[in-house]
Amino acid sequence: MTSGLSSEFLIFLAFASMVFVAAVYCILTTRNLIRILIGVELLTKAVTLLIIVGGFFSVRPALAQSLVIALIVVEVVVIAVAAGLVIGIYRHNDSLDVRNIKNLKG
Amino acid sequence: MTLNLGLLILFVVGAVVTVLVSNLLYSAIGLALTSVVLTLIMFQLQAPLAGVFELSVCAGLITAVFISAISLTRPGTSDEREPRAAARIVVLPLLVVAVGSIFFLANLAYRLPTPPAATVTEVREVLWSARQFDLLGIVLIILTGVFGVAILFKERINRD
Numbered sequence: 610m611t612s613g614l615s616s617e618f619l620i621f622l623a624f625a626s627m628v629f630v631a632a633v634y635c636i637l638t639t640r641n642l643i644r645i646l647i648g649v650e651l652l653t654k655a656v657t658l659l660i661i662v663g664g665f666f667s668v669r670p671a672l673a674q675s676l677v678i679a680l681i682v683v684e685v686v687v688i689a690v691a692a693g694l695v696i697g698i699y700r701h702n703d704s705l706d707v708r709n710i711k712n713l714k715g
Numbered sequence: 716m717t718l719n720l721g722l723l724i725l726f727v728v729g730a731v732v733t734v735l736v737s738n739l740l741y742s743a744i745g746l747a748l749t750s751v752v753l754t755l756i757m758f759q760l761q762a763p764l765a766g767v768f769e770l771s772v773c774a775g776l777i778t779a780v781f782i783s784a785i786s787l788t789r790p791g792t793s794d795e796r797e798p799r800a801a802a803r804i805v806v807l808p809l810l811v812v813a814v815g816s817i818f819f820l821a822n823l824a825y826r827l828p829t830p831p832a833a834t835v836t837e838v839r840e841v842l843w844s845a846r847q848f849d850l851l852g853i854v855l856i857i858l859t860g861v862f863g864v865a866i867l868f869k870e871r872i873n874r875d
Contacts, residue, residue, distance in 0.1 A: 619818055619819070620720070620723070620819075621723070622818055623814075623815045623817075623818035623819055624723040624724075624726060624727055624815065626814050626815065626818060627727045627730075627811045627812075627814055627815045628726065628727055628730040630810055630811055630814045631727070631730045631731050631733075631734050631807060631810075631811055632730065632734070634734060634806075634807055634810060635733075635734040638803065641739070643739055643781065643784055643785060643788070644739065644742065646781070646784075647733065647734075647739075647742055647743065647746055647781070648734070650746055650773075650777065651730050651733065651734070651746065651749070654730070654749060654750065654753055654773075655730075657753065657765075657769065658726070658753060658756065661756070661757055661760050661762050661765060662760065664760075664762065665760040665761060665762070670760075670761050670762055671837055671838045671840070671841045672841050672845070672846075673762060673765070674762050674764050674765040674838045674841075675838055675841045675842045675845075675846050675849065676846075676849075677757075677762070677765040677768070677769075678764070678765060678768050678838075678842075678853075679846075679849050679852070679853055681765075681768050681769065681772050681773060682853045682856060682857065683853075683856055684773070684777070685772055685773075685776060685777060685860075686856050686857060686859065686860030686863075687860075688777050688780055688781075689780055689860055689863075689864055690860055690863040690864060690867075692780050692781070692783070692784040693863070693864050693867040693868070694867065695784055695788075696784055696787050696788065696867075697867055699787070699788045699789075705788055
């Protein structure tokens, strides 16, 4: 391990990458649409942690916070629209299984 | 750093539990708890404003959206549930620990950038002075989201 601040940064990087891997695993292995959304949400949490850590160690906390606020807004909009889409797909197909979404013409 | 390490471990455990739990409702609650832990980490890293946003929006609003979506849909049939649940419980923690240990064992010689001489410390100043186009983008994204949700519900009302 390197010494000083960079070793602490690597610890944060390691834990953020662990969460990232768990989220990617969730997205890749599940067939449930809501669980895929939960995986996307976990992905953004790992990225949020990395931005905050980057701001902390580069002594730019204000810039990192403004970026995180923008990221959270984007995240909320994406999740809200995607949840609406998921409910629409469920009402149309009576299923949340991604394998049942085969009809492209509505 | 000790408290940070404990919070980081809790963060990863929360994420893994969120992925592994088979019940969707418990998974959404696990996601909210992960958000709470992330908020505590943000407070530790001197980012209180982002922490408040994370707590109120991610742990509150998004959890409400997820629980609404889960309550509006039927629990999955046996086909929709994930196959090989027992295998997942073994594979995912192993995968996560392996990826984490790569960073600890890789001995990366990462050099942190030198901070600028005059660093802006006020979030308000950054938002309104340095990142004005971000605000424009945020407003456009919110409008897009509102129109998207409105169109989805309009279509649903027309069908009913």
